[in-house]
């Protein structure tokens with residue numbers, strides 16, 4: 001039996017999330033959160049540490065520059081003090097007595113641009129290379145202050161020496177002067193010894209400190225005079241006033257580093273410190289600032305952060321893709337294969353057989369699911385087969401019962417012979433066969449003679465037995481293919497077929513008379529009865545009138561009765 005199966009209706013919304021999508025989203029979300037967290041942590045610590053590192057480096061540079069400045073000034077002060085106490089200087093009567101000493105000092109430090117001795121009258125007595133000798137310097141601060149004691153003149157342009165000295169660098173001549181009094185043995189001031197220190201040494205030192213790598217990364221070194229004027233630094237700022245927070249701090253004697261916006265509007269990391277704090281007297285107070293644009297100083301860490309972000313995003317995408325592949329391979333793939341196999345089998349309409357459920361090799365749970373599903377479907381398959389077998393059994397039982405019922409309906413219950421209904425079905429077929437084969441058929445109408453007497457004498461049971469034996473004798477006396485039916489009571493009809501002619505019908509009917517006349521052995525008695533027989537013949541080609549044929553046989557039988565019973569009358573039609 002074939003089960004028609006309705007097509008599977010979609011049971012889930014097309015908008016519902018697939019497992020793979022869910023897992024992909026989960027991985028992306030997890031990776032995204034990790035990336036963000038990592039990004040913020042790295043940015044925070046990386047930038048903080050990088051900034052600290054950069055500021056420390058700038059501060060160290062400012063210290064190095066400060067120490068250099070301090071060292072040179074201290075050395076110059078020391079040498080002025082030493083020279084002014086030399087007998088050769090104190091007791092010199094002629095310039096040439098002292099020039100070699102001055103020259104020797106200049107040779108020890110080439111940045112001593114000019115060394116001179118001025119007399120108490122304010123005129124240069126002796127000087128290196130004889131420059132400015134006899135020139136009145138009484139108005140120069142180094143002279144007036146030097147007469148009083150050790151003095152340092154801060155950064156200033158060359159006034160008298162500008163045209164006399166040749167600078168080895170393209171930068172303008174700038175000096176720092178150190179001067180001290182020359183006293184005789186009585187302590188009376190006999191003149192002033194001065195050293196004009198070329199600013200080139202500071203410029204050179206700054207260049208040496210700012211190695212090319214640092215300059216490339218925008219680091220700049222500034223030395224600012226106590227009045228806020230930049231005496232060393234980038235060209236545009238040179239000899240201009242500066243005002244920054246770092247400068248204010250340095251001028252207050254603080255040292256450290258800061259991040260601040262400079263007058264050019266840019267943000268710089270700045271290391272700051274001040275010279276002249278180490279007790280040397282008279283000290284020059286210079287603020288040393290080393291700055292670096294914040295965007296340059298932090299470019300590396302920012303780039304690292306960006307690369308980490310890009311790398312993390314790429315890693316996230318790769319992880320999500322790998323996750324999706326694994327999910328498809330080991331999770332959704334097997335599940336889709338299972339559901340696809342079931343839907344295909346169901347849509348085929350033949351039901352799902354256990355063998356049609358594939359055993360998937362995905363993750364453990366999917367394998368367990370496929371095994372369980374196969375077992376389930378196999379059991380369902382077996383149950384359906386059992387149900388189909390039961391159905392077939394039931395149908396055959398019903399068919400048997402129906403056949404039996406039809407046989408209730410078509411047979412006489414007492415004799416087992418076909419009944420009137422069966423006769424009325426069989427007779428038209430016999431008439432058609434007669435027409436088709438060209439052989440006449442006949443209806444033999446038999447009515448028992450004297451049956452009532454048997455009934456009345458021996459009872460109905462014996463009457464029934466007589467009816468059974470009477471019917472059986474008629475059936476045995478005709479061909480097996482000829483039909484014998486009981487109409488009602490003691491009336492029987494036989495249909496004789498394939499007759500040669502009317503005479504053949506009469507002859508065959510006639511043979512019944514002696515057969516039926518034989519004694520019948522009942523339970524309690526043996527009786528003899530006869531039969532009145534009426535014969536009607538259907539000739540091939542005649543009208544097939546069923547009722548008329550039966551009626552003619554019936555009339556013939558009655559005619560036989562009237563004629564004295566136990567005889568045969570053939571209808572003449």
Ligand SMILES: Nc1nc2c(ncn2[C@@H]2O[C@H](COP(=O)(O)OP(=O)(O)OP(=O)(O)O)[C@@H](O)[C@H]2O)c(=O)[nH]1
Pocket residue numbers: 414447448449450451452453455459460461462463464467488489490
């Ligand atoms: N035992 C028995 N009797 C039946 C049955 N059907 C009808 N009869 C009886 O059969 C009898 C038929 O009556 P008739 O044919 O007139 O009686 P008969 O003695 O044969 O009369 P004739 O045909 O003139 O010879 C009646 O007494 C019915 O009661 C049956 O199935 N069993």
